[in-house]
Each structure stands twice: as structure tokens, then as C-alpha cells.
Amino acid sequence: MRQMTDCGTSRITFVLPDLSRGGAQRVALTLMNLSVRKGLAVTLLLVGDRRDELDDIDPEINVVRLGKNRLLRAVPELYRxxxxxxPDAIFSTIGYVNLALLFLRPFLTFDHRLVVREANLPSAIFAKAKVPTFTRTLYQSLYRRADFIFVTSEKMQQEFSDLQLARSEQLCLFYNPVDVDKILKNATGEAPFPNRGNTLKKVVLSGRMVEQKGFDRFVETLPDLSSELEFHFLGDGPQKEKLVQRVSQLGQSHRVKFHGQVSNPWAYYKAADIFAMPSRWEGMPNALLEALVCGLHCVATPESGGVEDIRKLMSKPEQLTIADFDKDFTASLNHLASKQGKTEDGIYLPQSFSLENAFTRFQQKIMS
Structure with a gap:
């Protein structure tokens, strides 16, 4: 790899499909902003034609748009x-974009380093693929072209090895960077849902309303959950209308609130008591990491990605309950309903997820 450009500044190109508020995009954005602060020249190459913008992107980042509504149509322009x-280095963090870049790599005629990050467990990706065998074959043949593959949990690292998707020396355990200062700054101020004279404990669920997040199965358990709990859903998505209707059918609308997509979820986390994650699959759940910053007791399914890694690294692992869905999950929430509220100003996020730790590891792999 060419270490430095003629002007003495390393150049990194990040490739994303769009700037939506997905977890993988947020990880990439954090790394981009950190890279700029560290003096690197950063270009963001956006494949899609959506005009979603994240308001905290550093103005020093050079944004290039291909304006294509499908990745397949964008491949020739991506190559050109x-x-x-x-660039000296290329970084991607969305599976299908990773595959496109790895396919193109033998045709790129300049010296570079290519690092990809996998956002979800391979087993989940293959299970949801239209043609699982073909998808697995693509991973096995193309992922070996990467210089490094960032995996977000020990479980994901093990799957890559067991499924023979990559060589062991390619795999790098890389925990998501979490901007604790930014979260705490935005979490202060007036509570988004004041007590309104009641003492009900507030449970927050956050994420896109799709099958992956498990909100559909969670609402079915509402009648079995303690009357001492009320529930606040953050996010939008194709399942939202059905979720609202089902909550009404179950007679639970009086203690369930759908807030939609919010620009500052951290204020909700800080004002809540419990964070619930009933996901069917995850990679490394950003929302849960951020809830730990805000001092919440978190309840998550074992399928919620790297939760075992998180709990193992926590100084107070009792603040994260991992429970099978649905009986154990329900029992855990009901148990918390009877306990004292959260500790004020508690921060339970492990140090391994700090910005500095993440960037040091990122820089080692993408610049070495």
C-alpha cells in the first residue's frame, strides 16, 4: 500500500449506499469524523440517489455522489x-457494498488497502438471503480479497472461521466506536416524557420497525408485562402501522407511545428506566451501547449481536440482562418493574468502545 500522498496526508475513501440513520452508517460517520480530526483526507463516496443527510458530518469531508438507485447500476461509475x-485506503461497512468493492479489487490499478466491516452475523445474512447457497459462495470467494475484515463480536469472528469465509489473519475484532461526550451532552435537558404524575417505569425500544428488530413479537407480550411499566417506541419503518393497530387490539394503547423517528434518542434514554431489545438478529447493537451510556438497565435477546462481548467487558455486568424470548424476556422485565429505578448518572459502557480505542485499532489496520 502507498502510505502517504505527495502532500504528506493519507487519503481514505469511505463507500456507503446512503446517509440514512442505520447503525452501519453511524459507525462509518463516526470513523470519518475521527479521521478528519486526526488530519487525514477523507472522501465519502455515496452510491445512492437519496438525499438523506446526517447533520453532524464534518464539513471537511469531501462528499461525492454517484446518484444511482441500485448498486449494480453504480458499479461502472464506482470503478471509474x-x-x-x-485513495491510499478504501473502507466499507455494508455487506453488499463490501461485495461490490471486493469484486472490483483485481481491476483497480493503483496501490491501496481495502478494509471491510461486517455489520451482521453471516448466519443471519445467509438465512435471510433469497438464494442462501449463492450468497455464501460470494462471501467465501470475495471476502478473501480484503486486507482486513472488521468483525464486531467474538461470535461473528467464530462464524467467519467456522464457515471458512476468510483467513484467520484477515479477521480483526473491532468494537463499535461510541461518542460518550456527544451522547451525554444531548441527553441533558428537559425529559421528553415527564412523569405526568405517575410512577410507572419507562421502557424504551429503539430501531427501525422491521422484522429484524422483533417489535412485532414484543407487542404480543404486552398483556403479560407488569402494569408498572409503560413503553416508548422510537423509530419508523414498514411495520409501524401494524404495530400501532395491534397494540390497540390488545388494549394496551394507554401505556404504549410511538414517538416516530427522533433526532435525539439519547434524551429519551436518559429519561427512561429500562432499555429493551427483542431483536431476532443484530451485529453489534449501537442503540444498546448508547443506552448503557445513559445508565439504563438493558434487557436483550441472545440473538442481539455482540451482547455477550458487551457484558463480559462491563464493570457492572448485572446492568445487562440477556434473556431468551419470550418467557425469560418477559420475566426479566417484570422483575425490573419491581426494583428501584436506575442509578442517576451511571455509565455502564465498557471502555473498549471508546472513540480513542476504536480509532487506534482502525488506524493500525487501515494505515499500516
Whole structure:
């Protein structure tokens, strides 16, 4: 790899499909902003034609849009753009974009390092694929072209090895960077849902309302959950209307609130008592990490990605309950309903997820 450009500044191109508020995009954005602060020249190459913007992108980042509504149509222009830019390093964190870049790699004629991050467990990706065998074959043949593969949990690292998707020396355990200062700054101020004269404990569930997040199965358990709990859903998605209707059918609308997509979820976390994650699958759950920053007791399914890694690294692992869905999950929430509220100003996020730790590891792999 060419270590430095002629002007003495390393150049990194991040490739994303769009700037939506997905977890993988947020990880990439954090790394981009950190790279700029550390003096690197950063280009963001956006494949899609959506105009979603994240308001905290550093103005020093050079944003290039391909304006294509499908990745397949963007591949020729993606290749030409990279050939013109000739970055020292390329980074991607969305599975299908990873595959496209790895396919193109033998045709790129400049010296570079290519690092990809996998956002979800391979087993979950293959299970949801239209043609699982074909998808697995693509991973097995293309992922070996990467210089490094960032995996977000020990479980994911083990799956890559067991499924023979990569060589062991390619795999790098990389925990999501969490901006604790930013979260705490935005979490202060007036509570988004005041007590309104009641003493009910507030449970927050956050994420896109799709099958993966398990909100549909969670609402079915509402009649079995303690009357001492009320529930606040943050996010939008294709399941939202059905979820609202089902909550009404179950007679639970009086203690369930759908807030939609909010720009500052951390204020809700800080004002709540419990964070619940009934996901069917995850990679490394950003929302749960951020809830730990805000001092919440978290209840998550074992399928919620790297939760075992998180709990193992925590100084107070009792603040994260991992429970099978649905009986154990329900019992855990009911148990918390009877306990004292959360500790004020508690921060339970392990140090392994700090910005500095993440960037040091990122820089080692993408610049070495």
C-alpha cells in the first residue's frame, strides 16, 4: 500500500449506499469524523440517489455522489471514480457494498488497502438471503480479497472461521466506536416524557420497525408485562402501522407511545428506566451501547449481536440482562418493574468502545 500522498496526508475513501440513520452508517460517520480530526483526507463516496443527510458530518469531508438507485447500476461509475481518486485506503461497512468493492479489487490499478466491516452475523445474512447457497459462495470467494475484515463480536469472528469465509489473519475484532461526550451532552435537558404524575417505569425500544428488530413479537407480550411499566417506541419503518393497530387490539394503547423517528434518542434514554431489545438478529447493537451510556438497565435477546462481548467487558455486568424470548424476556422485565429505578448518572459502557480505542485499532489496520 502507498502510505502517504505527495502532500504528506493519507487519503481514505469511505463507500456507503446512503446517509440514512442505520447503525452501519453511524459507525462509518463516526470513523470519518475521527479521521478528519486526526488530519487525514477523507472522501465519502455515496452510491445512492437519496438525499438523506446526517447533520453532524464534518464539513471537511469531501462528499461525492454517484446518484444511482441500485448498486449494480453504480458499479461502472464506482470503478471509474476510485480509479480517478486513487485513495491510499478504501473502507466499507455494508455487506453488499463490501461485495461490490471486493469484486472490483483485481481491476483497480493503483496501490491501496481495502478494509471491510461486517455489520451482521453471516448466519443471519445467509438465512435471510433469497438464494442462501449463492450468497455464501460470494462471501467465501470475495471476502478473501480484503486486507482486513472488521468483525464486531467474538461470535461473528467464530462464524467467519467456522464457515471458512476468510483467513484467520484477515479477521480483526473491532468494537463499535461510541461518542460518550456527544451522547451525554444531548441527553441533558428537559425529559421528553415527564412523569405526568405517575410512577410507572419507562421502557424504551429503539430501531427501525422491521422484522429484524422483533417489535412485532414484543407487542404480543404486552398483556403479560407488569402494569408498572409503560413503553416508548422510537423509530419508523414498514411495520409501524401494524404495530400501532395491534397494540390497540390488545388494549394496551394507554401505556404504549410511538414517538416516530427522533433526532435525539439519547434524551429519551436518559429519561427512561429500562432499555429493551427483542431483536431476532443484530451485529453489534449501537442503540444498546448508547443506552448503557445513559445508565439504563438493558434487557436483550441472545440473538442481539455482540451482547455477550458487551457484558463480559462491563464493570457492572448485572446492568445487562440477556434473556431468551419470550418467557425469560418477559420475566426479566417484570422483575425490573419491581426494583428501584436506575442509578442517576451511571455509565455502564465498557471502555473498549471508546472513540480513542476504536480509532487506534482502525488506524493500525487501515494505515499500516
Amino acid at each position: 471514480t476510485l480509479q480517478r481518486q486513487k
